[in-house]
Amino acid sequence: MNNVAQEKMTEIVEKLISKIENNETGLWSKSWISGGGLPSNYSSKTTYSGFNILSLMFMIEEENWSSNQFLTFNQIRKIKGAKLKKGSLSTPVFFFKMLEKKEIIDGVQEKKTIPLLKFFYVYNLDQVEGIEIGKENDENLELDTFVTNCNVEIKTRTEAFYSPSEDYIGMPKLELFKSTEAYASTILHELAHSTGHDTKLGRDMTGSMKTEAYAYEECIAELSSMFLCNHLNIQGEEKQAESYIKSWLIDNLRAKPKLLWKIASESQKIFNFLLESQIRQEVA
Numbered sequence: 001m002n003n004v005a006q007e008k009m010t011e012i013v014e015k016l017i018s019k020i021e022n023n024e025t026g027l028w029s030k031s032w033i034s035g036g037g038l039p040s041n042y043s044s045k046t047t048y049s050g051f052n053i054l055s056l057m058f059m060i061e062e063e064n065w066s067s068n069q070f071l072t073f074n075q076i077r078k079i080k081g082a083k084l085k086k087g088s089l090s091t092p093v094f095f096f097k098m099l100e101k102k103e104i105i106d107g108v109q110e111k112k113t114i115p116l117l118k119f120f121y122v123y124n125l126d127q128v129e130g131i132e133i134g135k136e137n138d139e140n141l142e143l144d145t146f147v148t149n150c151n152v153e154i155k156t157r158t159e160a161f162y163s164p165s166e167d168y169i170g171m172p173k174l175e176l177f178k179s180t181e182a183y184a185s186t187i188l189h190e191l192a193h194s195t196g197h198d199t200k201l202g203r204d205m206t207g208s209m210k211t212e213a214y215a216y217e218e219c220i221a222e223l224s225s226m227f228l229c230n231h232l233n234i235q236g237e238e239k240q241a242e243s244y245i246k247s248w249l250i251d252n253l254r255a256k257p258k259l260l261w262k263i264a265s266e267s268q269k270i271f272n273f274l275l276e277s278q279i280r281q282e283v284a
Contacts, residue, residue, distance in 0.1 A: 004119075005092075005094065005117040005118055005119045006117060008092050008094075008119060009051075009092075009094060009117065009119075009257065009258075009261070010257045012055045012058070012092075013253060013257040013260050014257075015058065015062075016054060016055075016058055016253075016260065017250055017253050017254060019058065020246065020249065020250060020253075021246075021250060037068055037230055037231070037233065038053055038068070038227065038230045038231055039052070039053055039056035039057060039060070039068045039069070039070065040068065040069055040070070041069070041070055041071065041075075041122075042069040042070065042071050042075070042125055042131075043071060043075045043078075043079075048070075048093065049268050050261065050264040050265045050267070050268040051094060051260060051261045051264040051265070052093050052094060053227060053264065053268075054223075054260070054264055055091075055092075055093075055094075056068075056070065056091065056093070059091050059124070060124070063124065063126075065124045065125075065126040065127075066126055067124055067125035067126050067133060069124070069125045069133075070091070070093075070122040070123060070124055070125070071122060071123055071125065071128060072120060072121065072122055072123075073090075073121065073123065076123065076128055079130070079131060081130035081131075082128055082129070082130040082131050083128070083129045083130050084123060084127060084128055084129075085127050085128065085129055088123055088127035088128075090121035090122065090123055091121065091122055091123070091124070092119040092120070092121055092122075093119060093120055093121070093122050094117060094118070094119045094261075095117075095118055095119070095120075096115040096116065096117055096118070097115075097116045097118045098113050098114070098115060098116070099113070099114045099115075099116045100112070100113055100114075101113075101114055143184050143187075143232060143234065146232060146274075146278065147187060147191065148281075149277055149278045149280075149281040150191050150194070150274055150277050150278075151277060151281065152167070152168065152169055152191060152194045153167070153168040153169070154168065154169045154170075154171055154187075155168055155169070155170055155171070156170075156171065156172070156173060157170030157171060157172065158172060159172060160172060160186045160187070160189075160190055161190065162190045162193035162194050164193075164196065164197060164205040167194070167197050167199075169187070169190045169191065169193075169194060170190075171186070171187055171190065181234065181235055184229065184232075184234045185225050185229060185234075188224070188225040188228045188229060189221050189222060189224075189225040190221075191228075191274060192220070192221040192222075192224035192225055192228075192267075192270045192274075193205075193217065193221050195269075195270045195273050195274065196217065200273065201269060201270065201273055203217065203266075204217075205217065210244055212248065215244065215245045215248040215249070216263070218242075218245050219245065219249055219263050220263055220266045220267045220270065221270075223263060223264065223267040224267040224270040224271055224274075227267060227268070227271045228271060228274065231271070231275070
């Protein structure tokens, strides 16, 4: 693994751990559930994914940037009249490049593919002069429509949960929540859990309360809910995190910084699956 890339990623993870530790309510920062859309590239219109969503949202908050759009230095140069502001510092975006190696095993040459962590630099639009920042697409998909298109049975219950054995979501009535944002965050959290069913993404859903499997599933469900709130332009609210889940996350991230990449990647899979369900319903 590229040592420079690994060092940069570890540095960001350490900052994120500190952020999680100082968050008195949920796992992730409330300001990241701003409903302003996910970080994206201004020129290509591509939305960043996985770990990069977390790291870029963290930087947006740290630097108090008003935009969630980014550009590489070469992209800035290609825009007429655009210029990087003096003293602007870059932000890394990470990706894996597959490296092919040849090895001799039992006298036979075999090819082995190894993922190599790489990165490139981007700048926030607030760091660039000469670009007129237009308003982003305001066409929001209604929460009710989104939930319906996910094709998961929802039953009225006294508390929120997902039943893997019966494949349904239990939800209290909307009026029992302190706000519509709290309702939205909760139902999106439970929808994330529902993708773990054997007929969908097939995650381990057997973990009972206070087990490692349960804590891991809660972390990815809450992060998925955050991704979805931003995608749907909903200013969501954090779910109160159990102290043992936060402790488990912090302790494990310190021991294995790459775990955050895994959690973010799993959350991205959930996000993609639920977005694809919207297309499947449109085609049906």
